[in-house]
Amino acid sequence: MRMKSSHLVIFIWLAMGVALAQNNPQPPAQPSPSPTPQHEGELAADFRHEREHFSGNCVGFKNPFGCLQTLFTDHPLHIAVGSIAPQNGFAAGLALVTHKDLKHYYLKWDFDAVGSSNASWRAGGYMKIIPVKDKPITVVHGPQKGRGQIVARPLFTIYAQAISLNKLGFFGLGPSTSLAGRSFFGMQETIVGTHAIVPIPGSGKLNLSLEGEVNGRFVDIRPSTGQDSPTTQQIYTPLTAPGLASQPGFVQFGEGLRIKPSLGEHLKLNYLATLQEFVAPGDSTFSFRRFNLDLGHEIPLIGVRQAATKDFNGPDGCGTSDSTLNCPSIQSSFSANRYGTLDLRFLLTESIATGGSVVPFYFQPTLGGSNINGIRMLPSLQDYRFRAPNMMLFHAGLDHSIWGPFGLALIAESGKVALTRGDIGFNHLSHSFGAGLSLRAGGLPFISLMFAWGSEGNHTIANVNTSLLGGSGRPSLF
Numbered sequence: 001m002r003m004k005s006s007h008l009v010i011f012i013w014l015a016m017g018v019a020l021a022q023n024n025p026q027p028p029a030q031p032s033p034s035p036t037p038q039h040e041g042e043l044a045a046d047f048r049h050e051r052e053h054f055s056g057n058c059v060g061f062k063n064p065f066g067c068l069q070t071l072f073t074d075h076p077l078h079i080a081v082g083s084i085a086p087q088n089g090f091a092a093g094l095a096l097v098t099h100k101d102l103k104h105y106y107l108k109w110d111f112d113a114v115g116s117s118n119a120s121w122r123a124g125g126y127m128k129i130i131p132v133k134d135k136p137i138t139v140v141h142g143p144q145k146g147r148g149q150i151v152a153r154p155l156f157t158i159y160a161q162a163i164s165l166n167k168l169g170f171f172g173l174g175p176s177t178s179l180a181g182r183s184f185f186g187m188q189e190t191i192v193g194t195h196a197i198v199p200i201p202g203s204g205k206l207n208l209s210l211e212g213e214v215n216g217r218f219v220d221i222r223p224s225t226g227q228d229s230p231t232t233q234q235i236y237t238p239l240t241a242p243g244l245a246s247q248p249g250f251v252q253f254g255e256g257l258r259i260k261p262s263l264g265e266h267l268k269l270n271y272l273a274t275l276q277e278f279v280a281p282g283d284s285t286f287s288f289r290r291f292n293l294d295l296g297h298e299i300p301l302i303g304v305r306q307a308a309t310k311d312f313n314g315p316d317g318c319g320t321s322d323s324t325l326n327c328p329s330i331q332s333s334f335s336a337n338r339y340g341t342l343d344l345r346f347l348l349t350e351s352i353a354t355g356g357s358v359v360p361f362y363f364q365p366t367l368g369g370s371n372i373n374g375i376r377m378l379p380s381l382q383d384y385r386f387r388a389p390n391m392m393l394f395h396a397g398l399d400h401s402i403w404g405p406f407g408l409a410l411i412a413e414s415g416k417v418a419l420t421r422g423d424i425g426f427n428h429l430s431h432s433f434g435a436g437l438s439l440r441a442g443g444l445p446f447i448s449l450m451f452a453w454g455s456e457g458n459h460t461i462a463n464v465n466t467s468l469l470g471g472s473g474r475p476s477l478f
Contacts, residue, residue, distance in 0.1 A: 043098050046076045046325075065331055073318055073327040073443035073468060080112045080316060082445055082466030085477075086370045086383035087167040087184075089117035090464065095316035099325055106130040106323050110314030114466075122466075124161030124474070126314045130322050152199035152209070153322070155311055159195075161475055164188040167224050168372065169384035170232045172240065173361065174419045175428065177386065179456070184224035185232035187362060191475045192216045193252075197311060205263075211256035211274065215475065219247040219362055243360030248282040256292075270296040278363065286360050288353040288389075295346040303339035305399065306440050310470050318443030318470035327470070330442030333405035340400040350421045351389035359389040363478045367391060367415050367430065369459060372477045378413055379461050380432040380454035388417035392424050405441040409450065410434070430455040443468045 040048070053074055057066030071079050075097040084091035093114030100107040108130070113123040131154055166186045171177040193215030200208040221244060223231040238245040256274035263269065272294045280286040312322035319325045351359045365371065367378045368385025377393055378385070393415035401407045414429040436450030446465040452458060467473060 042100065043076060046098065050074050050077065068444070069327070069330050069442055072445075075317070075325045078316070080114050081464055082114065083374055083463045084114065084116045084120055084122055084163075084466065085165050085168070085372055085374060087169060088120040088165050091116040091120070091122065091466075097314065097316050097325060101323070102132075104132055106132055108312075108314055108317060108319075108325070110316040112316050118166050120163075120165045120167075122161065122163040124159060124163075126157065126159045126161075126316075126474075128312060128314055128472075129156040129158070130312060152207070154199065155197045157195045157472075158193075159475060160190075160192045162188070162190045163477065165372075167227060169382065170236070170241065170361070170387065171382075171385060172236070172387075173364070174388050175386055175417050175423075179382070181235070182229045182382075183232040183235055184227045184229055186222040186224040188220045188222070189477055190216075190218045191477075193475065195475075197258075205261055207260040207262060209258045209260075211254070211258055211272070213252075213254040215250075215252040215254075217250040217252055217278075219250075219360075221247055221362060241361045242358040243286060243362055246283070247360070247362070248280040248286055250286075251279045251281065253277045253279070265300065268298040268300070270294075270298070272296075285357055287357050288351055288359045290352070291348075291350045293346070293348040297344040299342040299344070301340035301342060301400070303337050303401070305339040305341045306333075306469065308446055308465075308469060309467070309472055311472050313468075313471045315467040315471045315474050318468040320470075327443030327468070330405075330444065333441040338401045339407075340398070343395065343397040343399065345393075345395040345397075347391070347393040347395070348424070349391045350424070352421075353389070361387065364389050365391040365417070365478060367393065367417055370461060370463065373474075374463060374466065376411075376434075376450070376461065376463070378415055378430055378432040378455070379411070379434050379450060379452035380459050381430065381456055382459065385456070386417045386430070388419050390418040390421050390424050392416055392418075399438065405439055407438040407440065409436050409438050409448065411450075411452075436461075440469055443470055445469060 050070070053066070053070045057063040057070050061067065072081070077094060077096055080093045080095035082091055091114035093112060095110065095112035098109050108128040110126040115121045167184050168187055170183050170185055172181045193213060195213040196211065198210045200210060223233050225231060232241060233244065236244060254274055254276045256272055259269065259271040261269050274292045276290045276292070278288050278290070313319050317325055318327040320328055349365050353359050364387050366384045366387045368381030369379055369383030370376050393413065395411065395413050397409065397411040399407055399409050411434045413432045416429050418424045432452050432454040434450045434452035436448060439447040445467065446469045449462045451460050
């Protein structure tokens with residue numbers, strides 16, 4: 001059983017903060033606004049408002065509730081925290097969030113930089129481009145009471161992100177690797193690209209949208225020394241770990257179709273099929289294609305669960321609409337609105353490498369603990385335990401509120417990896433079961449603490465999401 005102590009500290013610290021706020025439920029202080037300077041720009045006005053919030057909530061610790069919200073979610077500047085990647089510690093830094101309201105577009109910018117306890121780091125900039133129609137967005141109410149549907153708009157994202165991770169696990173490729181083969185490597189990856197979501201007009205209750213992306217990916221693999229296992233370069237070769245000796249630059253394209261049909265209040269579907277092309281102009285040996293199928297089913301049992309992500313926000317934003325940066329109040333998390341949700345998910349990844357090409361090991365999906373993006377998959381296993389070009393996962397989870405912003409999570413998962421697409425099947429699956437606690441409070445990062453058991457023993461995972469609750473995700477690292 002392994003868990004980073006810094007993760008547990010931040011979980012307890014934030015939990016104590018919201019509990020203290022509950023015992024002092026006064027609303028955030030509203031100091032008398034200072035006179036507005038003439039010709040003040042939008043960014044300057046945001047900084048002035050944030051200073052007023054800090055003075056009214058944090059000076060003298062007048063309002064712990066409001067102070068937490070100011071420090072970790074306010075704009076334009078707030079503290080950025082999160083679990084940067086499994087085995088690389090807890091990261092902290094600063095985030096700058098701002099916006100610009102143009103005639104035909106609404107722009108949101110995020111800039112952040114964080115460093116972790118093992119000297120890993122991440123820095124990036126993200127811009128959301130939201131077209132503004134002549135008529136405002138309207139809410140169309142369906143036959144179900146209290147149910148609404150927002151008329152969709154296209155959404156474009158431009159980003160540049162660099163990340164350096166000093167400890168990543170590698171056990172070899174395929175489903176038959178052993179714990180004795182564990183090694184570690186370090187990696188730096190720079191991603192520059194764009195992503196678009198374009199709703200298809202007239203798709204009706206199917207809610208169809210097209211997705212596309214173009215990314216430049218630049219990876220550098222290095223040894224990870226001073227660990228309790230050898231470096232990957234010591235016990236593996238470019239034959240057993242393709243891409244270990246050299247890492248060419250990649251141009252990566254992606255096309256996808258998403259279906260989110262309107263089926264009433266008792267079933268929510270989120271289906272996404274994508275095709276990605278990884279092109280290595282400097283060495284075509286590493287060019288390949290990848291097909292991804294992600295079928296998500298959400299069955300609300302009671303209430304409404306707060307959405308973990310909203311596409312119109314950047315990763316450091318938690319605005320409640322596409323035209324605002326204001327985050328939901330932490331205090332609202334203690335309302336009587338209880339929720340219970342059953343999640344069912346099927347995930348399939350298949351890689352196609354032809355003409356003697358291979359899939360670089362650092363772009364292959366993993367199962368075990370959490371993957372490099374911080375997503376739990378077979379959490380009872382060690383992080384990055386199984387790695388291969390092809391992967392399949394079945395997930396069933398129950399998420400239920402128990403008190404205020406605290407929730408209970410139960411999961412059961414089965415999955416496998418395969419060296420060839422023909423080996424993907426329902427035999428020889430690995431299994432994991434888990435139970436834990438979660439914390440969803442206003443716009444604070446989603447926090448989870450889970451104990452999992454199953455194949456190869458047990459594993460305790462504490463995670464603080466790198467995005468605010470309601471913020472969008474960051475570009476995938478593989």
